[in-house]
Amino acid sequence: DGPTAIYLSGKLAPELLGAIAVAAYSYMALVPLIQPPIMKALTSETERKIRMVQLRTVSKREKILFPVVLLMLVALLLPDAAPLLGMFCFGNLMRESGVVER
Structure with missing residues (x-):
């Protein structure tokens, strides 16, 4: 989670705050594009149809x-x-x- 990472880096490692903020917000922006193909590649159709x-x-x-x-x-x-x-x-x-x- 981006805001969590940024908050904790500000508290625990302020020298890394800039790099972590860029990485966190880049990741959050790209999740809708990255996640679906990865999920399809790593699971079968029957696994995706399982209801817990x-x-x-x-x-x-x-x-x-x-x-x-x-x-x-x-x-x-x-x-x-x-x-x-x-x-x-x-x-x-x-x-x-x-x-x-x-």
């Missing part, structure tokens, strides 16, 4: 605890990445707890 089924129902408690536990682990192990992942976890928590409609 959910193995088990995930409980509401698990859906709410996941972002909380994830953020605590990231804050302990990678504190520089905590603000970025914190926003992801916060959005996920808001959706799963029913505070927001979407």
